[in-house]
Amino acid sequence: MEGKRSGSQQHCDLLRKIREFTRAIVEELSNGRSPTILIDRFRNYCTNPNANCCCSYDLSYGKEILTFRKESHVHRLDILLRVLLIVQQLLQESRHGSKRDIYYMHPCIFSEQSVVDQAINDICILMQCSRHNLNVVSVGNGLVMGWIRFLEGGRKFDCINCPNMAHPIPVQVEEVKDIVSVARFILIVEKESVFQRLANDQFCNANRCIVITGRGYPDIPTRRFLRLLIEKLCLPAYCLVDCDPYGFDILTTYRFGSLQMAYDAKYLRCPEVRWLGAFPSDSEKYCLPQQCLLPLTGKDKRKTESMLNRCYLQRDVPKWRSELELMLQRGVKFEIEALSVYSLSFLTKEYIPSKIKGGVHI
Amino acid sequence: MEIASANVICLQLVSSATQRCRLSGEPCRLSVVVKCSLPSDPLLSRISISDTGVGSCLEEFQGLKFSRQSIGDEKWDGMLSVRTTGKCDNEVYHYQLNLKESASARRLTRLPSNPKNGVKFSGTEVILSMFESADALVAEINCFFQKMLMLKIPNVAYELVVERGDAPGSQCEHVFLANESNPLSFSASNLECLKSSIEDYVLKHGYKKEHLKVGSGTAYCTEGHQNTGWMMDTVIAISEISEPISSCFRTSGAKSEVIYFKDFSPCSVSQSSMKALTSIDWRSFGLTLKSIANQGGYAFLEWEGLPPNTRIDIILHSYHKQAVMPSAKQKTQLDRNLIKRAVKLALDDLKEKHAGVLLSAHALKIRSYAPDLAKTIAGLILSSNDSGFQGECFSLIGLQCQGVGGEIVEDCIKKKIISVIEMNDRKSHERSEDVAPFLFEDECLQELDFQEDEYEEGVGFVFLAR
Amino acid sequence: MEIASANVICLQLVSSATQRCRLSGEPCRLSVVVKCSLPSDPLLSRISISDTGVGSCLEEFQGLKFSRQSIGDEKWDGMLSVRTTGKCDNEVYHYQLNLKESASARRLTRLPSNPKNGVKFSGTEVILSMFESADALVAEINCFFQKMLMLKIPNVAYELVVERGDAPGSQCEHVFLANESNPLSFSASNLECLKSSIEDYVLKHGYKKEHLKVGSGTAYCTEGHQNTGWMMDTVIAISEISEPISSCFRTSGAKSEVIYFKDFSPCSVSQSSMKALTSIDWRSFGLTLKSIANQGGYAFLEWEGLPPNTRIDIILHSYHKQAVMPSAKQKTQLDRNLIKRAVKLALDDLKEKHAGVLLSAHALKIRSYAPDLAKTIAGLILSSNDSGFQGECFSLIGLQCQGVGGEIVEDCIKKKIISVIEMNDRKSHERSEDVAPFLFEDECLQELDFQEDEYEEGVGFVFLAR
């Protein structure tokens, strides 16, 4: 829902939409009617076992109707309007606020962060925009290094100058301009420690690439930034995650987007992302010691089983699905660090280069 | 009708007299004269119940059954002396009834009639004697009449005269007249009469009329052919009092007495009616029934969480759709549903007429959001930097464009929100069920909790655990 | 001494004879001759106990008390015939003792002496008769002698002769001679004799001497004036056998029999000695006492977790510091501490002499870490790319600088570590607390504060209370 128009024009549009929304509510009230607020529901997958679903990212698959008739609705409306008021102020003052900032405006009413998050998502759906359009920013957790140079606002990110040094991923991705890169691929790693390993091993010196980490589940700036790079630079993107259900879920978040942000998935997902590792089959291939293989917990198994039902796996990446099934079958998981057991540089000297060179990614 | 005490038979006789008056359709007088301390026997009381209504058909007395177990022989001999005449009759008939006699042939003794000499009048007088002081009886008849007055039967005036001894100074007279304070037209319906009497009551006890909220409802129950069904009139009054006042409505604190009339006479509440009252969904009217008690035939509803200065009065009146001659043959088991329906109609009526009254607990909760919602919406309007938009909104809520204070806007919106919520609450009783918002089965949602979202702050404590 | 059975009195008499031999200081012979199935009475056995030791003082017999309850009159008449003479005596005295007689005056009957005709010799013969087959007695004396042999009293030879009937062919003779396999000098101490006999035992049973580890200790207990105290000799042998061999040491599996001598005679273990054995801190020698049992006066110690091919033999010998004439008056309650001290001395001795033997459970555990520690230290040395450092390390552990394999370095360090651990384990018995030097010396160490595992993880600020 990210438009191509300039930021200020977008702000005006959004403010107008907010005013229209407010006016509609006032109008209904003045007519003695309960305002009825329709919120589309989106999802980026279904669990239709027949795999012949027609899941679409762009169409809602249902609507929620908020009225004054149910207490839970009124509560949600109360929160939604409070957040909307804050957003209107942010937009009018051209300021940015974090979700946390918004939460702290009424901590007792909001009771917890997730309530605010839902309201922000609802507003995005109502206003048909992305979160950053609301001037709601996340604090960025992502890191980037490698053969890339760009500007964010007036600030220069010159990673090429020192390609093994971590730079924070810019929060305002829409401000990123003048991307210059000589990289041959983008490597996404799940966690900071692996990122540090790559930095320490001078991975980017040896391999002309860009390395990105979202430090766990990637936040929105990281995903938007990655998408921007893939679009602008047309580079292949490989993803290296732990061989456990969370690693896999993080992988799918990069490629297919997250369920909460499904309404915006088409701007956040990166269908180009390829899974580089660690595959469940790697434990045998690289003879990992038994101690490094941990049994899947009950929670792990449940999560894996429910992930297996996601339609996009069957439809778009059946190979991922069979690897995930293999994980469940073997009942063990391992972390990327387990690959460094024999040699610290195994990951950077052998594992990643051989996978990329040999096309061992799915 | 089984008679449990001599007093009960007196009230029953008064009730029959009322019916006869009501049926006559013309202004009637109903007199009860109690003569105590007769010279012949100081303990003997003579009670005369006379009315100017239509003449008695005697059937009404046939139905009375005297239960020996209840009344000692010494208190009443079971004898009724009845004189009655219809408008078209030429003489006044005189009967002697012995209720202690179970063989019906021997119950009635026809005595010589008196000629009317061409004068057209109608009326009945029933006389009985009791070997007992009549003080208790007088008190009961007094209360009975007071309740009768609530029915405001337009054409009946009541009179209670107590004569003590022969000394003229010791004679004491009570007169009750219907319609004295708030005359209703003769054509007023029974329900209107009930409502009017509740208003009288409130005015009489010094409340302002504006503090009184009255709702009423009538439920029908047709049985067999159309005209013989039952009606159930219900009037519910909610009044706010500043101090408790003792009254005939024996209500104290958060208790309501239910006043129950059956065929134009006060009546005790049956077990089945109690059940009907219990099964009403009071909660959907914001009321919480704490307990229900049957004390001597009167139902007491105790409320929970009612404001201390609020009282609720409930009058139920069930009667034949078609006015019928008084008869002891009455359907004692009234349809529970009739009560439920009538009460609900009255409550709905109250709610409809009086904004904010009897809101359901649900609506009350929703309404509690109104100030916040109003404040936020007002904030959205007032904080906007688009004055055109502000003007539009002001005019929508009916405010002058310029120079309006934030509080006024907020207050205005709040009122509108509250009115919508209250309206919704009323409407929701008409519709069968709240329209469920579009539901969709969503198997994905359960996975949501796995997703971590980025939390940036508050990590201080997380560090502690490392 | 209370006598519980006729067999016991025989053993007691043998024991007294041994004492007399021992006191004589010259080579002596001790003969027991059992004549079964005498022609006069086939069930009568005649037992003669003769020795060439110093003459008897008769007092030793006075102490013997015959308990009627234990021995039926029918088995033994309580009569002892004693002939004795000292070296300086001119005749052989002959006495008759009736132990069944409680009046001491009538117990002893002096019979006519035999003249020695100037021949200088000394000796004693005691004869008694029993109405019983002597098989059990012979077996007991046999075992008794075997145990006596363990004392290796240098100047005494034992002889047991059994004569059945008069037929010369049925005569059977057992001869026991001390020092037969491993002659010791006459001046050898009692302890040395015990140790030597354990060695004999091992050799006799086909073990190699190198598989035998023997430790010994002697504890003293002076009472009153210096020369009358008690000594306690203890010898403990640990041998590794490849297959179990039945032996006089009735040890099976992980059980040890404690052989207990008192004043140069086998003796049963008293309750108090059992307690002493129980209270020894075996764990500090890597031994786990599973149970201790007293079976017929013999203490059996059962071990837990002892390797299956290992056996432990324990001999205790308590005796007067000063050799005294045999006497029935013996201190039965030996000081518990004496046993404890003697056993601990023997165990310490074993540990001192034999590296790695009897290490405490603690040391064993710590020793099991030695390979890992050695590997780590060797790893540190070898992974360094600083040859100067490596050279220094090699020279410290006494290896040639160049071309040393990692395993050699590791092994060398491991040996050193193990030897320190074992040494510390031995030392820790002497010192109360072992203080190792610090890796880094620091003059501030006076503040030393041995606090254990104090982890304060990830506390953001210092002062967080727990």
Add this chain to the structure above:
Amino acid sequence: MGDLRKSSMRFFSDQNLCYADILPPSEIRARIEVAVLNFLRILASPTPAISDLPLINRRSSNSRASKGLLTQVSCVFLSHSFCTRSLMRANTAKAFIRVWKVMEMCFGVLVQEKRVTQRELFYKLLCDSPDYFTSQLQVNRTIQDVVALLQCSRYSLGIMASSRGLVAGRLLLQEPNQEVVDCSECGLSGHAISGDLNRLETLILNTDARYIIVVEKHAIFQRLAEDRVFNQIPSILITAKGYPDIATRFLLHRLARAFPDLPILALVDWNPAGLAILCTFKFGSIGMGLEAYRYACNVKWLGLRGDDLEMIPEQSLVPLKPRDLQIAKSLLSSEVLQENYRRELEIMVQHGHRVEIEALYFHGYDYLGKYIAKKIVQANYI
């Protein structure tokens, strides 16, 4: 290397401060080599022994507070109380081996001139010595033991560090042979503080700021950075996103040394944890072991404080949780806590509520800047 060893020997013999140095790998290697040599020397001496490992005790009972007389900087430090890891005592024998194992690992990493993450170290140890290491926690503790033994920072052992710290405002940073970074031009995410202490050590610092503002929370930092508050109040903004890591404290300490005239003002939540964060910047903490007190800075408490409550709307008051009271209790029990802080904390506990800095947004998002400015102008900090 031999010379280094000699100086290391000297270090070990005349140390009198218990702190962890940031040392180059060669120095650490020398220290480890000295450790090995000492071990062997004692093992092979005429009275052979296995030397105990003297570790600086990291219990709070071993902590002392110092009140600076001249510098105004108070701090918390570990005094010279030792606990030992001894092979000979059953309860420390495994810990003793673990220390050597980790030293061996670190030595190997240093020889390779690399760095490891604690997780990698865990996996290596898990596979090499499963008898001794079964959890990450054991590895982390043993690393702290090695830090306490060699008295060097964890980072110096070749273990990777990351920092959550950010800096923004009127500060120019320059690494040798690199371009100058202007922290006022870093947008709202600020400039990330590197976890590499050696790199921080070499930074060339320049500023025209008048104040240094330490911010507890990332979001507040971002707000101030976006509003460019540092231009209205010439200042440097720094945050560690909660409890500070070493790198952030290190940089703040460097700033404090480089620009001793700049007051350091802290903006924290009005809750015990906020004060604890402030105190960690100000005094150090035992949790960071020997690395704690060296970077103590004379931080002043700008807000939120008790007098700010009047401008806080009612609904922003959140009741104190048991955890808050626990922190408050331990803060109050500390001798280093100055009297006026103690009073503030007592007011907080009495009041029974906590307030987040964000509560000031009630007066608008730009109020925060005004609030800081007003407080600074009135010198309203303690």
